[in-house]
Amino acid sequence: MSSVAIHKKPAIHNAMWPGLVGKGPDSEPPIDLKTMLDMTAAAEVEGVKFDGVDLFASLPHVDIDSTKDDLSRLAEDIASRNLVVGSLVAPVWPPTGGGSAMGSAEEKDRFLTQVRKACSMGKTLRDLGIRHYGVVRIDSATSPADWAKDPVENTKRIASTFREAGAIAESFGERLAAEGEICWGGMHGWKHMVELLELVGLPQTVGFQADMAHSLLYTLGYNSPESRLLPPDFDWSREDVLMEALKKLTDALRPWTFDFHVAQNDGTVHGTGSHDKTGRHCPANDPNGKMDIVKVAGLWMRGDDGNPTKAFQHICWDGCMFPNSTMTAPETWNEVLGTLIAVRDAHGWD
Numbered sequence: 626m627s628s629v630a631i632h633k634k635p636a637i638h639n640a641m642w643p644g645l646v647g648k649g650p651d652s653e654p655p656i657d658l659k660t661m662l663d664m665t666a667a668a669e670v671e672g673v674k675f676d677g678v679d680l681f682a683s684l685p686h687v688d689i690d691s692t693k694d695d696l697s698r699l700a701e702d703i704a705s706r707n708l709v710v711g712s713l714v715a716p717v718w719p720p721t722g723g724g725s726a727m728g729s730a731e732e733k734d735r736f737l738t739q740v741r742k743a744c745s746m747g748k749t750l751r752d753l754g755i756r757h758y759g760v761v762r763i764d765s766a767t768s769p770a771d772w773a774k775d776p777v778e779n780t781k782r783i784a785s786t787f788r789e790a791g792a793i794a795e796s797f798g799e800r801l802a803a804e805g806e807i808c809w810g811g812m813h814g815w816k817h818m819v820e821l822l823e824l825v826g827l828p829q830t831v832g833f834q835a836d837m838a839h840s841l842l843y844t845l846g847y848n849s850p851e852s853r854l855l856p857p858d859f860d861w862s863r864e865d866v867l868m869e870a871l872k873k874l875t876d877a878l879r880p881w882t883f884d885f886h887v888a889q890n891d892g893t894v895h896g897t898g899s900h901d902k903t904g905r906h907c908p909a910n911d912p913n914g915k916m917d918i919v920k921v922a923g924l925w926m927r928g929d930d931g932n933p934t935k936a937f938q939h940i941c942w943d944g945c946m947f948p949n950s951t952m953t954a955p956e957t958w959n960e961v962l963g964t965l966i967a968v969r970d971a972h973g974w975d
Contacts, residue, residue: 814849
């Protein structure tokens with residue numbers, strides 16, 4: 626895989642939340658932020674290193690109620706490793722203090738409170754000079770099963786909450802990106818995702834966070850059979866059929882996309898710990914991976930005219946729910962870095 630630094634943009638980031646997501650008492654121990662930062666900073670491919678990290682705004686990594694002094698210390702710690710901060714994950718789920726975006730008035734208020742806190746954190750990190758780009762990531766914090774009890778009304782309720790969240794984000798100079806995953810109600814199929822974003826109606830403020838592993842599951846219609854793009858018992862050797870399906874999906878969602886996760890998937894779902902089953906993230910070099918990562922990334926990073934959209938200033942690797950043995954191996958992050966460099970070489974700009 627090429628590692629020649631052909632382009633300078635977009636910046637290359639590593640996600641910190643794989644140290645937490647799917648970890649816990651009924652799984653493996655979480656990996657602390659310091660360890661995740663150290664592994665990221667240590668990775669290097671022919672003189673090229675990670676530019677920054679994307680953060681999970683929840684303990685045990687970063688307290689959503691951090692003071693400015695807390696964030697100042699965090700910024701200094703990250704800067705000491707020659708890294709910057711990009712996007713933040715708002716902890717909008719009930720176990721982390723949030724609530725369903727389509728729930729009761731109290732649940733909705735908890736959801737919006739967490740969005741407000743995450744946006745405030747984002748602004749503070751900008752003011753501290755450690756963050757120059759990125760978004761605040763959200764989802765509906767509800768299951769497809771609960772959403773399905775009244776799809777039309779529940780989509781309206783989620784859209785209304787997202788619209789209020791967008792107004793909050795704008796007040797802090799932030800943007801929100803809803804990460805499409807099959808495990809989030811109203812966002813569990815690509816058609817539902819487009820419908821929701823159109824109903825929110827704030828394309829400059831509330832957009833889409835594309836993750837290659839999750840969006841591959843969209844083509845299979847796992848929780849949304851009506852949105853299925855690939856035939857049942859699909860023959861994965863038919864790359865032409867896969868790329869046609871992914872093109873239809875990306876054509877619909879790319880105009881809304883302003884945050885992007887490079888990832889691999891083996892065509893299955895996976896869940897560990899308390900995390901619901903969603904797209905299985907695979908190592909960059911997994912022989913069971915179904916995508917040509919560089920080629921598929923181009924569907925998200927280039928417009929219909931073939932030119933880079935430049936819709937986001939960084940790309941981020943997301944490797945959620947990897948075993949800790951994989952997470953703590955230095956070669957994992959060198960392989961990831963090499964993959965991101967190859968994506969930037971193919972679809973980046975200066």
